[in-house]
Amino acid sequence: MAKVTRKFTVKRQPEAVIDYISDVENHPAFIPPLKSVANIAGDPKRKGTRWDWTFVMAGVEINGKAETADYQPGKRYAFKTTGIDSTFSYSAEPAAGGSQVTADVVYEVPQGVLAKVADKTVVERMNERDADRAAQTLKTILDS
């Protein structure tokens, strides 16, 4: 399994940060390769709520499913994806002027998907770059 972590500060309180991130329809706004989310079956803050996602990787649209794994108001939001097994978790802690946000992604890309899309090293490099862009974009949005 590969892991990507990013930490950054934003000028919003932890409650507002986790509130924004736990609205999964906001995810395409700050996760660059995520094209859309759809068919959200309930409140994404509730554990077990499921939805569909569409990712674009190396010019290929990949569709899969996700579900909420954890939600702690003002502290943490996490969800898991299936098909491409991954866990995304976002946590926020008070910091001077706002919050320190930590974004962790643990993932494994199945061989079948890799064969159709790109080499494993290339995928990992793309994901590192996407993590940088996601962190910068989320910071830009929340600092407004």
Added chain:
Amino acid sequence: MVITLAYLAVLAIAALSVALRHGPILLRGRSVLWLNGITFVAHVLFRPPPALVWLPLFAIIFGVSWLGVDTWFVFKGDAALLANAIETRLRRVLVQFSRDQNGYRLSFGGRPASIRFRQIAPGFFALTFRGNWQDNRGKVALRFLRKYGEPLFPRPRLRV
């Protein structure tokens, strides 16, 4: 002649792609500019005969396509759905905006920006972006708006 045929083939495939698919389909004016620019440069480099016909023709096509560089074209769209998509996306990136008869007015970094919203023909719309979209927040908004609809040339799909 080969270059012109290749150019016409791209246009034909694009037209088929629009005709045979459900919308909305988004095409950025910048992409059109790139296609026309590459074609013009190829004509300048290789000078296919009659050069006195092709060079001025593609120079004009390239020049005119600069006029649309800040415009996005939406095929097979719906006015209400397109407006809703724009407004929803702007709200999701926490950008404030106001609506007027021409489209949307915004501000990034204290400098104005706008989206001019025009219906060119039934189902065919043009969105023109003017002002300070170079601000980081403007770029974030543009990237999210760009995820609307489908690209002109369909992508392969994989379900996992």
